[in-house]
Amino acid sequence: MSEREKWLARPAKEELAAKLRVVAWIVSAAVLLLVGVMQRVRLDLPKGWDTSMLPPFHATVNALGAVVLIAAFVFIKQGKVALHRAAMMFAMVLSVLFLFSYVAYHLTNDPTRYPEDGPMRGFYLVLLLTHILTAAVSFPFILFTFVAAWTNRFAAHRKLARWVFPLWLYVAVTGPVCYWMLRPYY
Numbered sequence: 001m002s003e004r005e006k007w008l009a010r011p012a013k014e015e016l017a018a019k020l021r022v023v024a025w026i027v028s029a030a031v032l033l034l035v036g037v038m039q040r041v042r043l044d045l046p047k048g049w050d051t052s053m054l055p056p057f058h059a060t061v062n063a064l065g066a067v068v069l070i071a072a073f074v075f076i077k078q079g080k081v082a083l084h085r086a087a088m089m090f091a092m093v094l095s096v097l098f099l100f101s102y103v104a105y106h107l108t109n110d111p112t113r114y115p116e117d118g119p120m121r122g123f124y125l126v127l128l129l130t131h132i133l134t135a136a137v138s139f140p141f142i143l144f145t146f147v148a149a150w151t152n153r154f155a156a157h158r159k160l161a162r163w164v165f166p167l168w169l170y171v172a173v174t175g176p177v178c179y180w181m182l183r184p185y186y
Contacts, residue, residue, distance in 0.1 A: 002079060003079060003080065003081050003082065004079040004081050006081075007081045007154070008154055010152040011152060012151060012152045012153045012154075013151040013152055013153075014151070014153070016151050017147055017148065017151035017153055020147040020150065020151065021144060021147055024140055024143035024144055024147055025140065027143060028139055028140035028143065031099065031139060032136065032139075034103055035103070035136075037107075038103055038106040038107045039106075041107060042107065042108065042109075042110065043107050043108050044108070045108050051104075051105050051108055051109060052186070054101055054102075054104075054105040055105070055112075055179055055182075055183075055186060056179070056183075057101060058098055058101060058102055058105070058175070058179065059175065059176040059179035059180065060176075061094050061097055061098045061101070062098060062171075062172050062173075062175035062176050062179075063172070063173075063175075063176045064094060065091055065094040065095060065098070065172040066169060066172035066173050066176075068087050068090050068091045068094065069087075069091050069165065069168060069169050069172060070169070071083075071087050072084050072087035072088050072091060073165065075087055085149070088146070088149070091168075092146060095142075112182055112185055112186050113185070114128075114181070114182055114185060115185060118185075120181060123181075124178065124181045124182070127174055127177060127178055127181070128178050130170075130174065131170075131171060131174040131175060131178055134167050134170050134171050134174075135171045135175075137167070138164060138167040138168055138171060141160060141164045141167075142164055142168055144160055144164075145157055145160040145161050145164045148160060
C-alpha cells in the first residue's frame with residue numbers, strides 16, 4: 001500500500017469536522033472584524049519602537065508562503081502525503097505569522113498610499129483590489145480546506161483545494177508585488 005493509499009484509508013472524523021467548521025467561521029468573522037478595526041483605529045507605539053521593518057517582513061513571509069504552497073502542490077502530485085502535510089502546516093504557520101504582524105503594523109501605522117500621479121497607479125490599484133478581495137473571500141475556505149484534511153475528509157479536501165489553492169497562491173504572490181510597487185513611497 002502506497003503512502004497516499006494509507007492516508008486515504010484513514011476514517012473521517014465527521015464530528016470533529018463539524019466543530020472545527022464552526023471555529024473556522026468564528027475565526028473568519030473575527031479576522032474580518034479585526035481588519036475593519038485596523039482601518040479606523042491607531043494605537044501609539046511605545047517611545048523608541050520602530051516598525052519600519054514590518055512591510056518588507058510581510059512581503060518576505062508572503063513570498064515564502066507562495067514557495068511553500070507550490071512545494072506542497074508538487075509533493076501531493078508526487079504522492080508524498082507526509083511532505084505535503086508538513087508543507088501545508090508550514091504555510092498555515094506563515095499565514096498566521098503574517099496576519100498577526102500585518103494587523104499589528106496597521107494598528108500602529110497610517111497606511112502608505114500610492115501617489116495619485118504614480119506611473120503605475122491604475123495597475124497597482126487593480127492588483128491591490130483583487131489581492132484584498134481574493135484574500136477576504138479565500139480566507140474561510142482555506143480554513144475549511146485545512147479542516148477537511150485534518151479530519152480525514154479527503155474527498156472534501158480535494159474538492160475545495162482545486163479552487164482554493166490557486167486563490168491562496170494568487171494572494172501570496174500579489175502581496176509581495178503590491179509591496180514592491182509601494183516600497184518607494186514608505
